[in-house]
Amino acid sequence: MAQETSASEVSERALLGYSANDLPAEATTRLPPVSTRTGDLIRSPVSGSRYILTATGAAHALRLAVTVEQERGTAFLLIPVFLALGAIVYFNLAAEPAWVPLSGCGGIIAAIWHFLPAERQAVRFVLAGMLRCLIGALFAKAETWRAGTNMLGSEISTQLTGRVLSLDYMANGRVRLTMDVTGTARPVLRYAPERVRVSARKIPPDLRAGSEVTGLVRLLPPSGPVRPGSYDFSFESYFDGIGASGFFLRGPELISQTAPVPAVARFSIWVEDIRNRIAGRIRGHIGGPEGEIAAALVVGVRAGIPEDINEAMRRSGIYHIISISGLHMALVAGTVMGTLRAIFACFPGFASRHPIKKYAAAIALVGLAFYLFISGAEVAAQRSFIMLAIMLIALLFDRAALTMRNLAISAIIVIAIAPHEVVGPSFQMSFAATAALVGAYALWSERRSGKSRSAADHQSKAGVVVRKLGGVVIGLAVTSVVAGLATTAFGAYHFQRVSPLSLVANLAVMPVVSIVVMPFGVAGSIAMTLGLDQPFFAVMGQGLKVMIALSKWFSERTPIDAVGLVSVYALVFLTIALILATMATTWLRLVALPFVLIGLLMLGAVRTPDAFISEDGRLIALATGSGQLAINRPRPGEFTIENWQRALRAETIIKPVKATATELPPATIPEMPPGIGFVCDEALCAARHPSGSLIAHAATIEAARSLCDQATLIVVADATARKMCRNSIAEVVTLRDLAQFGSAAIYLSSDSEKGVKVRFALAKPYRPWHTQRRFSRAARGLPPYQRKQPVAATTPKQPMSTANRPAEIMPPATSTVP
Template identity: 55%
Template sequence: MAGESRSADKTTNALPDTNERDRFSPARRLSPAGFLPDLKIHPVEDERSNDSRLAYSEPSATSKQWRLNFSTRSALNSIAQAARLELDRGVAFLLMPVFIGAGIVWYFSLTEEPGFLQPTACVLALGLAVIAARGRPRLKLALIAALLCAFGVLAAKFETWRVETLMVGSGISTHVTGRVVALDHMASGRVRLTLDVTGTARPRLYYQPERVRLSARRISSEIGAGSLVSGYARLLPPTGPVRPGGYDYSFQSYFDGIGGSGFFMTDPKPVATAHMPITAQMSAAIENARNAIAARIRRSIGGPEGEIAAALIVGVRAGIPEEINEAMRRTGIYHIISISGLHMALVAGTIMLLLRGAFALFPDFVSRYPVKKYAAFAALATTGAYLIISGMVVAAERSFIMLAVMLVAILFDRAALTVRNLSISALIVMLWSPHEVAGPSFQMSFAATAALVGGYATWADYRAGKTGEGRHAGRPLLFAAPRWMLVVLAGTCATTLIAGSATTLYAAWHFQRVSPLSLIANLAVMPVVSVVVMPFAVLSAIAMPFGADGPFLYVMGKGLSAMIAIAAWLSKHSPIDTIGLVSPQSVLLATIALVIVTMATTRLRWAMLPFAAAALLTVFWVRTPDLLVSENGKLLAMPIGGGELSVNRPRPNGFTLDNWRRAFNAETVIKPEAAHLLGVRLDVGVAASLLPGTSFLCANDFNGLCVARHPSGAIVAWAANAKDAKPACAYASIIVIEDATAQDPCRDKLVMVITARQLARFGSAAVYFDRFAADERPTIRYAVETRYRPWHEHRQFSREARGLAPYRRTHTKQQKKD
């Protein structure tokens, strides 16, 4: 029999003893050791018998090296296979905005303005190279990446040329006539007007800015958007960064088209209105409608809640009290005030929920027609109207583009929340407004959105591979409700953690502050905003044309009261939120890590770990200045240890000082002391006897000479003019003179002298002392490069930059009467 013959032959063909379960298990991968050479096998004689046995010798050095090479080659092959899989899944398209954005950032970081020839030639040459490299895919990908970077440079250059904002070069008083473009009532009671300038007089400005922003104590009730007004005003040029490496306000003003700012010295008066173009009439009508809606909201709700409601519905937020703004900044919920992706998503979600709920009442209609597309189209139209009525600020425009791409994807039966849609949105924003890439709003917005979309994709993949998803189906509502609430709470926590983690480093880099209680504040506030405030804001907007918005605004106001109370309480108990300067290298590394983890779908995601670790390790790899000087030469600030910051003015500029305090991570500001009150005279002996870390000591009621000593031992002096500065040449390491006409009064080359003329030309200054030799010449870094970019060219025309004294105008009786 077959069985007998098989057993009879078991001495030669018997199978080895194995577990039956192993026969059905997957085949094991062969070990590389099975292919190794030099594995010598030879018989070994046993002294006790004549049998031969097989013995294995130790692998040779060549074998060990071959094993290492094989392991390395296998790892590289695995990485190459994953990269090919990523390319097959379309990662090349997802990286397009990354390379274009890199080119844009590189353009704005240049020290001098390039012409059109260089980027255009690069784009053409790289385009031809891409065509020529058709048969070499790796080279072609590298050339495409370079081409996208060059295209980003060209796009940014084109926008800079297209804007070409004329800016006021120096502070001047003139009679301004202009048409009101926007009008904001501020919390201080003043009114801020944005004017399209139609003319100037007494003196007439040769380089007249096209648009200015002026504040007034009060205005006539007849003045509104589209009105032509006239008044005597003080025009000031846009300011530069308050410190080197800080936010450049002249950069933003240039691309916003604002050529100057200031204030009316007399109340502006309406004048006869001339004919306006149709586009100007439409803009004025929208602006007047916004102001009318804001006034209606304020009357209905009242108080700061009414101001916040007006900000959320029509984007008018100038009237929010500063203490509430600061409370929301400290608690990390200030993003709620600015109309952005959160508000657009809540408005669109509310419309889609209402419409789909209404469609559900008609099952026959739902079964025949794509009601989801109808709801998406209605949400798209509603958010477009919301964008228009909110003033079309940049953040709202960017958020609308992102949401519009997702809603259009629904209309074409595509997934809405995908990294591809995010990349399309980023491409549109970058090409429409390239300068936004360099700003904190764009960076934080897309970082948060990318992290949330990536997190959502990961969760969706996890849910798709999870079995037994229907085990909760059919449960009574009483049992399902607690689970649903836990899911919502977990989703809110995850959303806050992901978005907060993605944006924290950018916020710290731009603003030098991090909200320690941000997670708690957002968890407490977001349910109120998502369930009460924004849905009832949408309902009030729908009911407002019928005069039935009162109840909805009432509920919205109660939700805002709860939000304000939570923010105020948490702000009161929040620790210090300043962290000091953050290195740009850390932000760059974190951005690379975020791009990898968001766009990769294979094991290449783990490549983000070294970049993330390096970003965390290099956060504070930046040297803090030893002294900061304002661009007008009036204010100095110097850290003296123990979290204290010494200044030379008894009443310093609050905005500048707050920025510097955050940069220095200082808790206390030490104001100067008057020398005559201490019974001392600022001479060589007194200055030399100052201990390291001594705050400013001033003579002549703070208007003559001020002296302080840095903890390194270097002596800092400030003087109103060269005459007052002359005695400090004997002992000071650096002297700042608030006089544009002053020359260097010191013959000692080791004494660094900064005059108001240098500051007017190159902006605020950061001074670094030698930590080991206080008598060495300090290093100075200015905020503005010597070769001006277009948004800095106006600096060279100021009187101070030309070494002239401030203009003193003699008013005639007629001018005083006007």
């Protein structure tokens, strides 16, 4: 232990002290006085020092620092980092890798590492990192194979029969059902999805989880990203097991169960039924949006929260409170442990003879497991449960609970179970915030351990109370600052928004949540078994009223929170900086500073598109400058437009106008000036970019051909269009292109031959979560399916002659060709 401390001190002093008294002789060299030298590249930063660090000394200090990091277990902390890197690389590959190359490369690297001499530490470290990356990729490959979700390829209406797994009562009055499909009819789907998520206007009053229903539904395949680089719904649906979404056209109607229910499904249905009962009871006690938020905090049901309140919490930076994660798990565990230890302390004889802290931790672990199940066991909740469970188990074995090692173990478990979560914002922001908090706590503990507590021991009771309250306030502030700084880059990259007032909003809201909302919610849930929950939930509801009021107040005063697109390279550099700052224990943590600087300088190093096209070919958005976004449809999809607005930092939407409204006949649309948005007639919409480029949307092939010689880009909402405008300047994007490759970003540039570059969201060959796209009619270049209308049955008084028979029901003429 003494050797480790000595090596660490020498290493840190070598880089920070530069003093002859601090460094060993071999790490320094004697130089003439600074005043007698000119043109020195290295100067001693210590006043009066006669020694300066040489290149040899720096290398020696680096070796000592690395040795200390190895002895302190930093290499173990890097295991989840390499596993996550391997999973990220796998999910971003252009094509699906086979098992043999992945396994073969891993075996080769493992063999080289095994036979490499121990003296080649640097090479062995690199090989170990590569091997762990391959293991992470194999975890991801295994999860992809294990999921194997059947995805619907094209829109279709069918008579669906299925078993209800869960119900979500939405704020707009509709009910969303997640169902296991047991059968389809009219038509029978040959490759029916095993699980779907459909909504209904109303449901039978006695419908519950586990019921079997039937009804006519319109099923839609999972959509891709709304723009290149955005959230991929197909990816999430594939790993969630959801093969299609849609809505009921008629029904649903209850039917008797026709097939036995598996044991796992019965348990899931039982848990879901308990969740719905608890949520209904909470809504009955509290009511209004407060009741919906209370249900979200206790059982994870968020669908009923009004969208205006959701948006207020997002803008104010407190929306993380709604998603059950580490905060809620920690508050539940802390409430249970604190209450039990207080109860045990009331019996001094028992408390003095038994490890009441371990008893409380064990019971808290059981309570956390129950909370995990009734909250829906979403991935974020599972990740938080694993993290808290490891910490509570550490307490049972008299080990430190809040350590980076425990965090690394929980990360390894999560990556092994659900590696696809690594590429999502929830995993990244959760572990970034936790790692930053644990690292900050460790640094504070180091500084605090060296300070004398004699002054605090002689304070009066009032001084102690003031000091403790001040410590709580400072602790909340530091926690908000540290977690906010650690997650800002990830939030900006994934959501293109930041919350400028999030620090102040969290400081105002978190005491209410930590002291009133969650403790009384836990108490109410426990008292529910005795029917004594009403008073507790009433207090919880009052706390939620305060929280909603504060979120609205801060939201109204928050400036525009859109930051535009963030460079992925900036995120990489900032992530490396976070890893170095939180995991290193020697002066190597200072190496994070240049990575922070580079990451901040590269935040805006990304080219912003000039336009976006939706994957269904119906919507185009064109950035016209000055924070304005012109669109070609008067009522666009709200989610898509908001996403595009944040990416382009557009505040104002310019809706389309009719050609007659601008006194421009359709024939003069190509000559329209920039700045007036899209001008439309029956089959054509066009807008001019400030650069002079004409962007057009054509509903028919004939309308598109009329602009081949004038437009820079033409979007044709027809999958049957082929080889259009080949000898013109126009770039043509057809509905078939969009069906195959997803939404598109448009870059107007003079570098290309046609003055425009098109970047699609997807590419071939498809990965498993996109293979269903090739089966759609549009992707195959076919027009929309139209079901033949049945001919009304008639009973004519006399047979209809062939001459008077309608053409659509006349039999085909008999061929005379032999």
